[in-house]
Amino acid sequence: MIKHLLSIDQLVPDQIDLIMRTADSLREVGTRTIKKVPALRGRTVCNLFFEPSTRTRISFELAAKRLSADVVTFTADAKTSVSKGESFRDTAQTLQAMGVDAIVIRHSSSGAPVLLSKWVDASVINAGDGLHEHPTQALLDLYSIRERFGSFEGLRVGIVGDVVHSRVARSNVKALAKMGAIVTLVGPPTLMPPAVETWGVEVTTDLDEVLPKLDVAYLLRVQTERMNEKLFPTAREYAALWGLDRRRVAMMKPEGLIMHPGPMNRGVEIASNVADLERSIITNQVTNGISVRSALLYLMLGDTAVSDEDSEEDIDG
Amino acid sequence: MGVPGSPQPIPSGERVKARVLEAEDMSRALRRIAHEILEHNKGIADVILIGIHTRGVPLAERLGSEIEEIEGQRPKVGAIDVSFYRDDIGIRRPKEISPTELPFDVSGKTVVLVDDVLFTGRTIRAAIDALVDFGRPDTIQLAVLMDRGHREIPIRADYVGKNIPTSANEQVRVHLAEIDGSDEVVILEGQA
Numbered sequence: 473m474i475k476h477l478l479s480i481d482q483l484v485p486d487q488i489d490l491i492m493r494t495a496d497s498l499r500e501v502g503t504r505t506i507k508k509v510p511a512l513r514g515r516t517v518c519n520l521f522f523e524p525s526t527r528t529r530i531s532f533e534l535a536a537k538r539l540s541a542d543v544v545t546f547t548a549d550a551k552t553s554v555s556k557g558e559s560f561r562d563t564a565q566t567l568q569a570m571g572v573d574a575i576v577i578r579h580s581s582s583g584a585p586v587l588l589s590k591w592v593d594a595s596v597i598n599a600g601d602g603l604h605e606h607p608t609q610a611l612l613d614l615y616s617i618r619e620r621f622g623s624f625e626g627l628r629v630g631i632v633g634d635v636v637h638s639r640v641a642r643s644n645v646k647a648l649a650k651m652g653a654i655v656t657l658v659g660p661p662t663l664m665p666p667a668v669e670t671w672g673v674e675v676t677t678d679l680d681e682v683l684p685k686l687d688v689a690y691l692l693r694v695q696t697e698r699m700n701e702k703l704f705p706t707a708r709e710y711a712a713l714w715g716l717d718r719r720r721v722a723m724m725k726p727e728g729l730i731m732h733p734g735p736m737n738r739g740v741e742i743a744s745n746v747a748d749l750e751r752s753i754i755t756n757q758v759t760n761g762i763s764v765r766s767a768l769l770y771l772m773l774g775d776t777a778v779s780d781e782d783s784e785e786d787i788d789g
Numbered sequence: 790m791g792v793p794g795s796p797q798p799i800p801s802g803e804r805v806k807a808r809v810l811e812a813e814d815m816s817r818a819l820r821r822i823a824h825e826i827l828e829h830n831k832g833i834a835d836v837i838l839i840g841i842h843t844r845g846v847p848l849a850e851r852l853g854s855e856i857e858e859i860e861g862q863r864p865k866v867g868a869i870d871v872s873f874y875r876d877d878i879g880i881r882r883p884k885e886i887s888p889t890e891l892p893f894d895v896s897g898k899t900v901v902l903v904d905d906v907l908f909t910g911r912t913i914r915a916a917i918d919a920l921v922d923f924g925r926p927d928t929i930q931l932a933v934l935m936d937r938g939h940r941e942i943p944i945r946a947d948y949v950g951k952n953i954p955t956s957a958n959e960q961v962r963v964h965l966a967e968i969d970g971s972d973e974v975v976i977l978e979g980q981a
Contacts, residue, residue, distance in 0.1 A: 490885070497870060497886040506922045509873035539873070774878045 473771040476589045476596040480607045480646040488651065492615055494767035495760070501538060502763060511770055512541035518572040519545040520563070520588075521599075522554070522579045527734055527758060528599050528609075532576045535765035541773075544572070560584065564591040573773055577601070595772045600639055603698075608768065609733055610643035612761040614651060616753055617688060619760065620729055624651035630682050632658040633692035633714055633741050636665045637699070640733045641692055645673055656682050659692075659714055662703040679714050683723045690731045691716055691741045707740045717743040721751075729753055794843035794887065796969040797962060809953050809961075810974035815934070818950035819848070822932050823855035825948050826901060833860055835927070836899045839867045841916050842887040845904035847967040848934060852903060867891040869902075874915035889919070896924035901948075905963040907933040910944035935974060937961045 473490075474482050483491075501509055517536040519529050529545065536543045546567075548554040554563065560579075564587075567575060574595040577585050582602030589596040600606040614624070621627055629648050635641045635657050648655050649672065656674040657664065668675055676682055683689065694710060704710045711717070716730065730742070730752035738744040746752060810818070830836050833856055840849030846868045857863040868890045872883060902916050913931060920929065932948035937955040951974075955961060958979025966972050 494886050497872075497888060500889055501873070504922065509922070510918070511873040511875075511878055770873070771883065774883045 473775045475772065476585070477607055477768060477772065478585045478589060478596065478598045479605050480610055480643045480650070483607075483647075483650070485650055488611070488614065488647070491611060491764065491767050491771060492618055494771055495615055495763040498538060498766040498770070499760070499763040501766075502759075508538055508540055510540045512536070512539040512773055515539075515541045515573040515773055516571070517541045517543050517574045517576060517769065518567055518594075519543065519547075519599075520567065520575050520577045521546065522548040522577075522584070523600065525578055525600070527761070528578065531758070531761040532597075532599065532608075532765050534762045536574075536769055538762065538766045539770055541573075541769065560587070561591060564588050568592045568594070574769060597768065597772070602639065603637060603642075604639055605643045606639040606733075607643050607647075608761070608765055609640050610647035611768070612757060612764040613640075613644055613690070613731060613733070614647055615760045615764050616731065616757045617653075617729070619756065620727075620753065621687065624648065624653045627653040627687045628656065628685050629653050629688040629690055630656045630658050630679075630686040631690045631692065632679060632716070634663045634694045635659055635668070635692065636663050636703075637695040638692045644690065645671060649673070656686075658682055660704055660710075680720065680723065683720055684725065686724060686728055688729045688731055689716060689724065693733065693735065694737055694740050707737075711740050711743075715739075715741055715743060716746050718745060721746055721749065724751075727751075731757060734758065794885075794968045797964070804977045806959065806976045806978050808973060808975050810935070810951060810972075812966075812972035815950070815972045815974070818934065819851055820855050822948045822950060823852050823859060826852070826930075826932065827856065827859060829930075829947070830899055833862060833864045835897070836901060837865045837867065837893065837895060837926075838901050838903055838932075839869050839891070839895075839916075839920065841902060841904040841912060842868060842870045844963050844965055844968065845902075846887075847965050848905060848932075849903040850967075852901075852932065865893050867893065869916055869919055871912055871915035871919050874918045876911060876915070891923055894924055895920065895926045898926050899928045899930065900926040901930045901932050903932045905934050905965075906961050907931070907936045907944075907946050907949075908939055908961070909941040911941060913944045914942055934963060935961055 519532055521529055533543050572594050576597045576599045577588055578599040579601050582604035584601050585596050585598040598605060598607055631641050645655050658676055658679050732754045736742055736747055838849040838853050840846035849866050853863050853866040870887045870889045872886045930947040933946045934950040936946055936949045936952045939957050960977040962975050964971055964973050
């Protein structure tokens with residue numbers, strides 16, 4: 473397995489399959505009375521969050537704890553060394569000196585995880601960097617789709633809404649395409665990234681036209697906090713054109729799924745009564761996130777000091 | 790229950806040192822072990838067979854069928870994967886993980902762990918650790934098709950198909966029809 477996970481680009485389909493299968497076993501662990509295995513006992517995982525996050529941070533924390541790793545959390549809020557002016561590099565060197573085995577980083581600057589991976593010996597996992605990528609979100613989304621459909625080949629996935637501000641969309645487009653799904657981006661032109669035509673996916677503004685063809689409608693959060701200018705007139709107008717409401721759900725295939733990376737803006741990209749439908753697997757995505765992140769930690773940290781011995785040889789005893 | 794695991798071809802030529810068990814030998818050994826399990830536990834009330842992935846799983850299924858033929862009743866059969874409990878994580882490349890399936894309570898039961906080869910004993914140590922996370926069996930016993938010696942921890946088998954002397958660098962390959970297409974056990978020369 474790879475040492476760092478910085479981008480979906482690093483993974484080939486076989487590795488993604490292995491992560492999914494390993495996640496199956498870790499999901500089973502999550503159903504036990506004792507939801508914990510000793511695999512990473514004595515290892516330390518550091519959550520290094522320069523941007524606010526609830527679900528991703530807690531998800532990684534539970535994922536590490538399911539494997540018995542120790543977890544420390546560093547958030548760049550008022551009480552930490554960052555507020556005292558410590559540079560990113562010095563923070564990295566401090567963690568390096570403390571000897572952590574993995575660093576899960578979220579940062580508002582694209583590329584911060586790549587820099588970090590050059591400074592430390594620990595495995596670095598990108599938990600969202602600027603407008604670049606959020607690879608573990610894409611992996612848990614793949615896992616949630618696989619859970620319902622079994623495979624990806626030929627599945628049509630529509631990623632709807634605020635694509636330009638979405639690292640989730642960037643990682644998902646790459647991951648889904650790798651696995652053989654057909655992706656369509658849907659939304660207002662002001663929320664489409666520049667040069668989107670080079671992404672190799674279909675792009676449209678007409679949600680009603682594509683909805684009946686989709687196996688998955690993946691709604692992105694409208695990220696008003698990242699918008700410096702008005703990119704659409706009002707939330708109401710956005711909801712009328714690109715929000716998923718009951719009327720639009722009725723146009724979907726009966727088995728079509730609704731997904732959202734969270735946190736949701738109910739009433740904007742997704743109607744409240746749609747978010748709670750059975751076909752909306754938003755809470756499954758959250759549950760699966762723990763298993764998928766556990767699988768990654770196990771595969772990345774469990775494979776560090778590898779001997780060249782073929783593991784298929786007789787290690788049974 | 791599914792039988793995961795990919796076939797391991799036996800290399801042709803000089804690496805095969807000896808063929809130690811043919812298909813008929815294997816089924817006789819399993820039938821004998823089934824009788825021993827019954828005799829030792831005075832029947833199969835409260836007996837559960839748990840195969841250790843990969844090749845312990847079909848062996849446990851077969852022992853279950855043998856017991857069913859003798860007693861007219863099939864014991865519960867489960868599967869356990871010990872990957873997350875191994876003591877060589879980070880030292881050896883992890884093997885592919887298979888699903889643990891224990892859809893019953895093991896507390897108060899007699900659990901017979903089933904594996905193909907008993908070697909260092911480390912897999913069995915991991916299996917016992919994994920098992921007790923699911924409950925507190927009354928007794929844990931161990932059945933193996935082959936015991937090749939070279940224990941590194943104090944573990945022994947209660948039921949053994951065949952003891953074979955080996956040198957530590959040789960390999961014992963068990964092939965099962967369910968995974969590999971045929972039943973046989975061979976010893977391979979160690980790699981230089």
